[in-house]
Amino acid sequence: MSHSFGIVIESLVAVLLLLTIGYCMLLNTRLKRLKADEHSLKATIGELITATEIAERAIGGLKHTVRDVNENLGNQLTAAAQMSQQLKKHLAEGDNVIRRLSKIALAARPLSELEPVAPAAPRVSSAKAVAAAAQAFSERRRSDGLAA
Template identity: 85%
Template sequence: MSHSLGIAIESLVAVLLMLTIGYCMLLNSRLKRLKADEHSLKATIGELITATEIAERAIGGLKHTVRDVNENLGNQLTSAAQMSQQLKNQLAEGDNVVRRLTRIAIAARPASAPEPAAPAVSAAKAVAAAAQAFSDRKRSDGLAA
């Protein structure tokens, strides 16, 4: 009996050692996968850091571009406001010239009695014709009167 008890104990130890070796092999394969995942994770983190740095540089460039656009837009708005004021002044001068031309045309009209059948349109035509005649005249230096 002692001999069979020794064999049973030795067999039990052998089975337990085989289970331990199998479990160690399983742990070894899991550790290899974990190491591989660690390397891929480090590579992914490195790529993420590189992408973050590129994005930060791009954001800095965009901020600089926005500053430049703001300055240019401000200058263009100022220029547009000045141009608008110049156009208003020129329109006012044009209105003054038209008023003076109208007065000149009215003064140049013959002092005959107005025809009763002639509507106001003929007076407007007369003003337009007088203004055209006035603009067709030339000064001695070649500029229109």
Template identity: 80%
Template sequence: MSHSLGMAIESLVAALLILTIGYCMLLNKRLKRLKADESSLKATIAELITATEIAERAIGGLKHTVRDVNENLGNQLTAATQLSLQLKKQLAEGDNVVRRLARIATAARPSSETAPEPEAPNASSAKAIAAAAQAFSDRRRSNGLAA
């Protein structure tokens, strides 16, 4: 019996060894898959690092652009404000000039002299022409210009 007991133990060890070899093959496949995933993960990480560097450079460029635009916009706003004030002053001066011109025109117009009334429709045209010529000549003389 000792021989059959030895044989049973050897058979059991052989079976366990076969199970161990099968399990090792399964673990080997899983390790290969894990290695393949690791290399793809490394490639993904490398791409992510590259994209991050590009984004950082782009952000730096945008910050610089924003700074430049802010300076230019500030300068343009200041210039526009100054131009607006200058235009406001010029408009006020123009308004003053127009008021003075209106006062001068009002003062230059004789207050007693009015435009001749149009003749009645049945009056002769020669009378109307003579009256218009007289009014024109009076106006010229009052302004200091001889006709």
């Protein structure tokens, strides 16, 4: 019996060795796959680092552009505010000129025009008279460019 007991133990050891060899082959294929995934992951990380650097440079450029646009916009807003003040001033001066022109036009009317006329003759409205006087006034210019 000692001889058959040794064969059983030897057979059991052989079966365990075969199972170990099979498991090692399975681990070897998994390790190869893991190595391939590692290389793929390294390539992906490299691309990600490159894309991050490009994005950082683009963000720096955008910050510089925003700074320039902000300065230009501030200058344009300042110029627009000054232009607005000038326009308000010119409008006020224009209103004064219109008021003076309307006074001149009213004073320059002959007395017969102020009296009621027959219904057959059309009457000129004061707005039309002021517009006509303003037109005549604007057509007369001094040599320095101001209205006479």
